[in-house]
Amino acid sequence: MNTPNTTYDAIVIGAGAGGLSAAARLVAAGRKVLVVESLDRVGGRASSEKIDGFTVNIGAIAIELGGVFEETFNLLNVPLDLREPSPATVFRIDGKVINVAKGGWGMLLGTFTKQAAKIGTKFADARAGDLPEAKMTTKEWLAQYTKNDTVHAIFRNLCAAIFAANADEVPARAFLTYFAVKGAFKRFGFCPRGTVGLWNDLADGIRKAGGEIWLNAPVTELHAQDGLATGVTVMKDGMPTRVHARTVISNIGPRATVDLPGGEAFGREYISQAHSVPKPSANIVINFATQTRLVDVPGLVTFGKTRRLCNMGELTATCPELAPAGWYQYVAYAVPIPAIGDFDEKTEIEAGLQDLRDEFPGFAQAKMLSVRVMRDGWPAQRSCAGFDMPQTTPLANLWHVGDAVKDYGDGGTQACAYTGREAAKHATAHLDVSRAEVTV
Numbered sequence: 001m002n003t004p005n006t007t008y009d010a011i012v013i014g015a016g017a018g019g020l021s022a023a024a025r026l027v028a029a030g031r032k033v034l035v036v037e038s039l040d041r042v043g044g045r046a047s048s049e050k051i052d053g054f055t056v057n058i059g060a061i062a063i064e065l066g067g068v069f070e071e072t073f074n075l076l077n078v079p080l081d082l083r084e085p086s087p088a089t090v091f092r093i094d095g096k097v098i099n100v101a102k103g104g105w106g107m108l109l110g111t112f113t114k115q116a117a118k119i120g121t122k123f124a125d126a127r128a129g130d131l132p133e134a135k136m137t138t139k140e141w142l143a144q145y146t147k148n149d150t151v152h153a154i155f156r157n158l159c160a161a162i163f164a165a166n167a168d169e170v171p172a173r174a175f176l177t178y179f180a181v182k183g184a185f186k187r188f189g190f191c192p193r194g195t196v197g198l199w200n201d202l203a204d205g206i207r208k209a210g211g212e213i214w215l216n217a218p219v220t221e222l223h224a225q226d227g228l229a230t231g232v233t234v235m236k237d238g239m240p241t242r243v244h245a246r247t248v249i250s251n252i253g254p255r256a257t258v259d260l261p262g263g264e265a266f267g268r269e270y271i272s273q274a275h276s277v278p279k280p281s282a283n284i285v286i287n288f289a290t291q292t293r294l295v296d297v298p299g300l301v302t303f304g305k306t307r308r309l310c311n312m313g314e315l316t317a318t319c320p321e322l323a324p325a326g327w328y329q330y331v332a333y334a335v336p337i338p339a340i341g342d343f344d345e346k347t348e349i350e351a352g353l354q355d356l357r358d359e360f361p362g363f364a365q366a367k368m369l370s371v372r373v374m375r376d377g378w379p380a381q382r383s384c385a386g387f388d389m390p391q392t393t394p395l396a397n398l399w400h401v402g403d404a405v406k407d408y409g410d411g412g413t414q415a416c417a418y419t420g421r422e423a424a425k426h427a428t429a430h431l432d433v434s435r436a437e438v439t440v
């Protein structure tokens, strides 16, 4: 076993959105940080790959501007290489494109139900703090006001697009917290080098500020003593290497963290919670390209009545360099039923593809780039909004980051960046206290 002499202020397990955000904040605060990542690239589920000359995103494509995510990049003076589509989002219902930037949701829902004003009032109530009880689903909440199929389809597809779950799986409280209270996902952009470009930039910023990032370096064991994590064993250049740290931040999710050898230190009750509380949700990502444009929309399109398809974007409208010349490149998302729990992959993929054939006759001539099912250990969300675990753990110097420990009703990479900020705050406070104790 290799045992370097260095003791790091923080070891971050995993270079996903949450892990890199935490690392960036800690190095910006002058801490000695090591990020260890099992893959040969950074970005986790928000990364990208090359397929036949196309840059294809694996997970996140639409990165929110103007929040904690952007602030993290600013801390290290790393430019945020995003191009904003305008309009950002439209709906496509019964073959017609509806731009909600002009009349808002009220206008959209008003086309289909007389109850639009009532639903609008309930959004205002939510903003004022009057939220439904946590057990009511979004579908049940909406059914109180309308039975209209198109309105239900729109809410289902919003749940699917943002939370990767169905309206009967997402708590109404989480849905309203996201859309009405946080007012999230209004401004976002796409990275012209694929989303991995952002993480490569942030990783370079972390290294420039003195942080270390080891790739191809899976953590194989957690070490803890007297209620504190003391470090990890990492495979580095094929050799088990024992690394010491004053704090540990885990980006691999509570379940995988407690399942590491050494995870017994969390205690039986917490281990059981880490297995049962987070509800991983699934989606199906369909990447394809055409030589004739299917839909003339620069941002994301959310659909009305579909089987499984929820939203889609033609990324080359804003970032033509993602595809070889002459090609239009799209990503479409389908969410299985159920999204939380077991489903038949073949049936669910076929339902999503059939939706695309129905929506766009030109899809028949598309070049298929990839169809990926994100589920289980590599899911769309490690926990659906409303079912997250806390970031703190029974080990006083170990915190989780990422999409199993999001703030209530939060979603996506912005939510992960927020967990990174919170973990960095906890770690800094812990390091300050332990340093003060040593001095005394």
Ligand SMILES: Cc1cc2nc3c(=O)[nH]c(=O)nc-3n(C[C@H](O)[C@H](O)[C@H](O)COP(=O)(O)OP(=O)(O)OC[C@H]3O[C@@H](n4cnc5c(N)ncnc54)[C@H](O)[C@@H]3O)c2cc1C
Binding pocket: 013, 014, 015, 016, 017, 018, 019, 036, 037, 038, 039, 042, 043, 044, 045, 046, 058, 059, 060, 061, 062, 063, 064, 217, 218, 219, 220, 251, 252, 256, 283, 285, 374, 379, 380, 381, 382, 401, 402, 403, 404, 411, 412, 413, 414, 416
């Ligand atoms: C298809 C899809 C579309 C999405 N679209 C959007 C979008 O448009 N906008 C948006 O904001 N969000 C989107 N999301 C959500 C977003 O991608 C995720 O919420 C986010 O990337 C999760 O990041 P994370 O911090 O939880 O880390 P993860 O991505 O889970 O990264 C964890 C890292 O830990 C590594 N690791 C695992 N085990 C070990 C180990 N033992 N040792 C070392 N390293 C280890 C993994 O390899 C991985 O790199 C989408 C997700 C999916 C799947």
